[in-house]
Every structure is written in structure tokens, then in C-alpha cells.
Amino acid sequence: MLRFHRVTTLGLFLIFAWGSLPAVASAKPSEYQIHDVVHLHKDKTYSDVTTFDRTVLRATDIGDAGQFSTTFDPHNQTYKLLSAWVLQPDGQKINVPASRVLIRPSAAAQNAPGFVSTKTATILFPQVKIGSKVHAEVKVTTFKAYKLGYSDAFSAGIFHNGDVYVTLDAPASLPLSVGAQNGFQYTNKIEGDRRVIKGQYHMRGASPSLYENHMPNPLDLSPLLSVSTITNYLELAKDYYHLSADKAVVTPEIQALANHITQGKQGKAAARALYDWVTKNIRYVAMYLTANSSWIPHSASQVLENGYGDCKDHVVLLQALLTAKGIKSDPAIINWSNRNVDWPAPSVEAFNHMIIYLPEFDLYANPTDQTAPFGVLDYGLRNKQVLLVGKHPKLTRTPKVTPKEARFVTNGDIKVSRDGTIKGKAYVTMSPILESYLRYQLSNKENRQDAMKQALSVLPHYGFGHMKTTDPHNLDVPFRFSMDWVSRKALHVATRAFVLPDMPDFAPQDAPQQYLGEDTVRRYPVMLQPKDLHWHFTLTPPKGYHFKHLPPNVNVRNSVGDYVASYHFKGHSMVVDRELILKVRQVPAKQYDLVESIVRAVIDDQQSIVSLKKR
Known part of the structure; x- marks a missing residue:
């Protein structure tokens, strides 16, 4: 369980500030203090006492500060309120009785009933106002060890100044992996027959105003301490291999289903057909893998009977179907998110998802993603540590994304009539990795209508239009779409410039304007994703007119990306060709000027003025 999840419920957003900060900010007082005291036993049961204190400094924080939430699993853990109170600015102290603790199914349990049994205990603080100090001390006792032992992480954030302390003791004979990132300080000592780990981080110079667009994932930037009884990832792979043993058994029913789905197909074609069937027919019940979640999948036959399952269940069923057709596969444990930084030490918390690997074809597939074609991983699964589970486990990485394999092309024609009406049509193609985003966005008629309205609303000349797509739910057919639109009397042709x-x-x-910031100095790295975007269209002037001049060509290239735009006449029409190539996933803050030069080139080019002249 990640400790920062609890802090998030109090509005202490967990992003670590690096780079230059105003000197005045460092003088701000601490707003919160959190101290975890963990006693870990040889059998991997443990207790964790969390003490939290916070001073409310802003009106916007009152809602978050008015409650303190802890998630626990009643099958393995107990929850106890030790103390809670509110101290008002005038010195009045209001104690919070146990009756003010609301215990209900956690958000994860509500989203995945039958898969997650966790509960959330929420302390409701009364009469919280600016200047109030809230205090909570709770104890969670894990009386039944989890199958994968103990893993936890303790973290601080940037938008509020605060102090995080950790004290953990365990038998000296119990192997532990310990690691930290972004300046979280800790000691790891043997004292007699006990191992004592002490960690602390003091956040200063924080401010809610430090947020920047396209920052990395907060977890990548947070000061964090990780402790786990998993000492290497191959150990985790072996543990899961044994936990999932005999779950992917090929029953007569599964064999018959595999034969029916493949219809004589062999090899990769058969694997694709089986993948398509699972993604379409088995509903995904989202349950992220954590140290305290169940790592034991349902059997393939049970998943088939239920018609739904989490990521492990999808993989188990697909494994069984593949085995029925003689195709080898391995579960692959991974983190599905926009994180870029590997976990600082071996831990269950490094991962949250499971996909499948087919060694015969050297490809990964994500059967829970109903919009991803076979063998396609989205950006959140690329260039990630991945743990292959099997008789011979292996820790490796998924492939990086290159611009060449993430290409998006829009070809169109735009005509201007004498009354200034603009009529256009275009056709869009894209690489498979980009299909999943558009398949979801344009999955039904209502979504397509809304998306078209939104896309037209940001054009220089507003209009109305329609689109027609290939079947977004048929993963075997490349996703394509066409569109037409009209902007009535959008131009004043008589002025001859627009x-x-x-x-x-x-x-x-995202629009290029979103990459520009108010400050001249960027504090955080800029998140991009490699891709190649190409726009090509022919612009035809009103009858009897021709364009007086062409916009200037643009050619801006650097290590971050390229933006190239070219213009030429074709008869009386103008041919426009633009291409934006983003080459990297993340750009250091000190190289922000390279990002800015690219996006400003795009913005300036989009604002090009053209003139008309009567023939």
C-alpha cells in the first residue's frame, strides 16, 4: 500500500519541487507532519501507527483538511482510532470520538465488487477553519500476512510544506530491500537482533502555485522511501508463478472455445483471434495490483463463466486459450501509467498491472484494453520495466516508442466561396499505437458529435460538421475516419486578408499553447511523447480570386523535435504541408527553450495571414 495515497485524501498533492525557488518561500512554516511507526515481524505480519498533524492555512484547504482517510483490508487487517482532535485558533480543543469515524467500502472495492474487499475509515473533523490544527493517530494491524509479504512506500509532496518521518523495525534476520528517491533521507542499521530503518524528509519552498503543465507523474518527482520483503524481482516472479499454478488449465470447454474462435487459423493469426475474443467478451473489472491486493487469479474456467475479470484473470484466460492452440505465453507484470522513473528498490509497489507476452512472436499484448489492437501497447506501457513470469523468469523492458511508429496523417481540401463560406473535407489515418486513443474518444455517435464540435470550436473560423469512422470496436480493421465541415460566411472576402x-x-x-508557461524559468521536466503528426491540405480561393502571396516556409529542428511547414501554388490554389515530429518522451527543465522554440513555431505558423487578389 502506498502511504502517499492517504496523504492525497488530505489534499497534500505529492509532487516534489526541484529547481530554483524564491528565497521567501523557504521561510514558510510546516503545514503538516506525518509519522509512521511500523513493527514488522518474522512471519511478515506487522502493525503501523500513523500520526498526522496539520495546520489549515488556506480556505481552499478546509474541505480536504476536514477528514483523514485510511484504507485497510478486514480479511487481513484491523483498524483502530487512537486519538483525533481539532485545536481551534482560540485554544478550544474538540475531541473526535470513534463514532465520528465513517467506515465504508473503499473506492476500489466499489469499483471491483467481489475482487477487492478493502474498506476506508474516514475521520470527520468538526468545525475546521483557517488556523485550525487537526490531529489523528490511527493503528492498522496486519494479523494475517499477505501472500507477497510486506511492501510499502512513504512519500512527501510539494504543494504544501511538511515533514515526513518513518520508523520501521524488523528482525535482523528478515531480508528487506530498502531504497529512496528524490532526497528522502534514511538510515538502515542492525541494533542487536533488530533491523531499524529511520527516514525523514522536510519539504520547504512549497506552494500550490508551483504546478506546471505537462509535468511528469507526481510519483516520479516525489521524495519517497520504499521498504519491502521482496528483495529481488525474480523472487516476485517465482512467487506469482506458484500462486497462479494450475489456473490456466485447458478444460474441454476452453479447448472447444479456442477451436471455435480460431476457425482453423494457426500461429499469429490464431493468437490475434483469441486476443480479440477476450478483449470483446470479458469485461474488465479494474483492480490495480498492490502489496495488499490478491495476487491469486481466478481459474480460466471461472473467468469464462463469469464473463468478467481483472487484469490477472484476462491474462489467465488468454493463456489457457493460447495453450489450447499450442501457443506459448507468459504473464508480464508491469506498471501501466505515465511514470518514467523505475522504483528505487525491489517492491511489489513497482507494478500495478499485468499483460501477456508471446515469446514465439516477441510481442506483448494488453487484453484488458478494449481499444488496443493485438500486439499494441499504449504509451503508458512503453519503455517500462516488465517482469516476465514463467519457469525462467526475466526482468526486462518493453520497447520504446519512436516517432515513426506513432504517425498521424490528416489529408484534406478546403474551399472558400465568394460569400466567405468555408467548406472542407478531410481523411485521417494513424498508426496502431495512436488508434486506441481515437477509438475510445470516437467510440459512439454522441462522442463523435461532441468531438467534432470541440475540434471546430478552436479553429480560426467556427463551423459545423460531421464525421464517419470505421468500426471503433473492430480491432482487426485499421481505424480511419473522414469528416466534412462548413463555416458559413466566416470570411470577409472583400477585405482580401484573413x-x-x-x-x-x-x-x-495537446494544443501548443498549453506548453507555454507564465514564468520564464521552467521548474520541472516537460512530458512529451514521441510521434509524427502530418497535416496536408489544398486551399482553393473564391472564383475569380487568387492568393497574393504564400505564408513563409518554416523549418525549426532541434533535439526535442522538428516543425516543418511548406507552401506552394497549384494553379490558383495553395497547397499546405505541415509536419510536427516529437522525438523524446521527457525534456529536462533546463532544455525547455528547445520545447518553446518548437511550439512557438507551430503557433506562429497557425496564425499565418493570407491575402486575396482578384484575377
């Missing part, structure tokens, strides 16, 4: 019309843009890329 902003260059453009096409509705559905490329999975």
Missing part, C-alpha cells in the same frame, strides 16, 4: 483556414485536428496531442 487567417489561413485550417482543418479540425484530432491528433492525440
Whole structure:
């Protein structure tokens, strides 16, 4: 269980501030203090006493500060309130009785009934106001050890100044992996027959105003201490291999189903058909893998009977179906998120998801993703540590994304009539890795209508339009779509000058303006994703007119990306060709000027002015 999840419920967003900060900010007082005292036993049961104190400094924090939540698993753990109170600015102290603790199914349990049994205990603090100090001390006792032992992480954040302390003791003979990131200080000593780990981090110079667009995942930036009884990842792979033994048995029913699905197909074609069937017919019940979640999948036959399952269940059923057709596969444990930084030490907390690996074809597949074609992993699963589970486990990495394999192309025609009406049509193609984002966004008629309205609303000339797509749910057919639109009387042709019309843009890329910041100095790295976006269209002027001049060509290239735009005449029409290539996943803050040069080139080009002249 990640300790920072609890802090998040109090509004202490967990992002670590690095880079230059104003000197005045460092003088701000601590807003919160959290101290975890963990007693870990030889059998891997443990107790954890958490003490939390917070001073409310802003009106915007009152809602979050008014409660303190702890998640626990009643099958393995007990929860006890030791003390809680509110100290008002005038010195009045209001004790919070145990009756003010609300215990209910956790969000995860509500989202995955039957898969997750955790509960959330929430202390409700009364009469919280600016200047109030809230205090909570709770104890969670794990009386039944989890199958994968103990793993936890303790973290601090940036938007509030605070202090985090950790004290953990365990038998000296109990192997532990310990690691930290982003400056979390700790000691790890043997004292007699006990191992004592002490850690602390003091966040200063924090402010809610330090947020920047396209920052890395908060977890990558947070000061964090990780402690686990998992001492190496191959050990984790072996543990899961034994926990999942005999779950992917090929029953007569599964054999018959595999034969029916494949219809004589062999090899990769058969694997694709089986993957497609699982993604379409087995509903995904989202349950992220943690140290305190069940790592034992249901049997393949049970998953088939239920018609739903979590990531482990999808993999088990697909394994059984593949085995029925003589295709080898291995479970692959991974982290599915926008994180870029590997976990600082071996721990269950390094992962949260399971996919499948087919060694015969050297490909990964994510059967819980109903929008990803066979063998396609989205950005959240690329260039990640992945733990292959089998008789010969292996820790490796999924492939990086290159711009070449993430290409998005829009080809169109735009015509301007004498009354200034703009009529356009375009056709869009894309690489498989980008399909999953558009398949989801454009999955039904209502979504397509909303998306078209949104895309038209940001054009220089607003209009109305329609789109037609291939079947977004058929993963065997490449996803493509066409669109047409009209902007009635959008231009004053008589003035003979206007902003260059453009096409509705559905490329999975934020607008360039969102990468610009108010401050001249960037504090955090900039998150990008490698891709190649290409726009090509022909712009035809009203009858009897021609374009007086062409916009200037653009050619900006650096290590972050390229933006190239070219213009030429074709008869009386203008041909526009633009391409944006992003080469890297993350750019250091000190190289932000490279990002800015690219996005400003895009923005300036999009604002090009063209002039008309009567023929």
C-alpha cells in the first residue's frame, strides 16, 4: 500500500519541487507532519501507527483538511482510532470520538465488487477553519500476512510544506530491500537482533502555485522511501508463478472455445483471434495490483463463466486459450501509467498491472484494453520495466516508442466561396499505437458529435460538421475516419486578408499553447511523447480570386523535435504541408527553450495571414 495515497485524501498533492525557488518561500512554516511507526515481524505480519498533524492555512484547504482517510483490508487487517482532535485558533480543543469515524467500502472495492474487499475509515473533523490544527493517530494491524509479504512506500509532496518521518523495525534476520528517491533521507542499521530503518524528509519552498503543465507523474518527482520483503524481482516472479499454478488449465470447454474462435487459423493469426475474443467478451473489472491486493487469479474456467475479470484473470484466460492452440505465453507484470522513473528498490509497489507476452512472436499484448489492437501497447506501457513470469523468469523492458511508429496523417481540401463560406473535407489515418486513443474518444455517435464540435470550436473560423469512422470496436480493421465541415460566411472576402483556414485536428496531442508557461524559468521536466503528426491540405480561393502571396516556409529542428511547414501554388490554389515530429518522451527543465522554440513555431505558423487578389 502506498502511504502517499492517504496523504492525497488530505489534499497534500505529492509532487516534489526541484529547481530554483524564491528565497521567501523557504521561510514558510510546516503545514503538516506525518509519522509512521511500523513493527514488522518474522512471519511478515506487522502493525503501523500513523500520526498526522496539520495546520489549515488556506480556505481552499478546509474541505480536504476536514477528514483523514485510511484504507485497510478486514480479511487481513484491523483498524483502530487512537486519538483525533481539532485545536481551534482560540485554544478550544474538540475531541473526535470513534463514532465520528465513517467506515465504508473503499473506492476500489466499489469499483471491483467481489475482487477487492478493502474498506476506508474516514475521520470527520468538526468545525475546521483557517488556523485550525487537526490531529489523528490511527493503528492498522496486519494479523494475517499477505501472500507477497510486506511492501510499502512513504512519500512527501510539494504543494504544501511538511515533514515526513518513518520508523520501521524488523528482525535482523528478515531480508528487506530498502531504497529512496528524490532526497528522502534514511538510515538502515542492525541494533542487536533488530533491523531499524529511520527516514525523514522536510519539504520547504512549497506552494500550490508551483504546478506546471505537462509535468511528469507526481510519483516520479516525489521524495519517497520504499521498504519491502521482496528483495529481488525474480523472487516476485517465482512467487506469482506458484500462486497462479494450475489456473490456466485447458478444460474441454476452453479447448472447444479456442477451436471455435480460431476457425482453423494457426500461429499469429490464431493468437490475434483469441486476443480479440477476450478483449470483446470479458469485461474488465479494474483492480490495480498492490502489496495488499490478491495476487491469486481466478481459474480460466471461472473467468469464462463469469464473463468478467481483472487484469490477472484476462491474462489467465488468454493463456489457457493460447495453450489450447499450442501457443506459448507468459504473464508480464508491469506498471501501466505515465511514470518514467523505475522504483528505487525491489517492491511489489513497482507494478500495478499485468499483460501477456508471446515469446514465439516477441510481442506483448494488453487484453484488458478494449481499444488496443493485438500486439499494441499504449504509451503508458512503453519503455517500462516488465517482469516476465514463467519457469525462467526475466526482468526486462518493453520497447520504446519512436516517432515513426506513432504517425498521424490528416489529408484534406478546403474551399472558400465568394460569400466567405468555408467548406472542407478531410481523411485521417494513424498508426496502431495512436488508434486506441481515437477509438475510445470516437467510440459512439454522441462522442463523435461532441468531438467534432470541440475540434471546430478552436479553429480560426467556427463551423459545423460531421464525421464517419470505421468500426471503433473492430480491432482487426485499421481505424480511419473522414469528416466534412462548413463555416458559413466566416470570411470577409472583400477585405482580401484573413487567417489561413485550417482543418479540425484530432491528433492525440495537446494544443501548443498549453506548453507555454507564465514564468520564464521552467521548474520541472516537460512530458512529451514521441510521434509524427502530418497535416496536408489544398486551399482553393473564391472564383475569380487568387492568393497574393504564400505564408513563409518554416523549418525549426532541434533535439526535442522538428516543425516543418511548406507552401506552394497549384494553379490558383495553395497547397499546405505541415509536419510536427516529437522525438523524446521527457525534456529536462533546463532544455525547455528547445520545447518553446518548437511550439512557438507551430503557433506562429497557425496564425499565418493570407491575402486575396482578384484575377
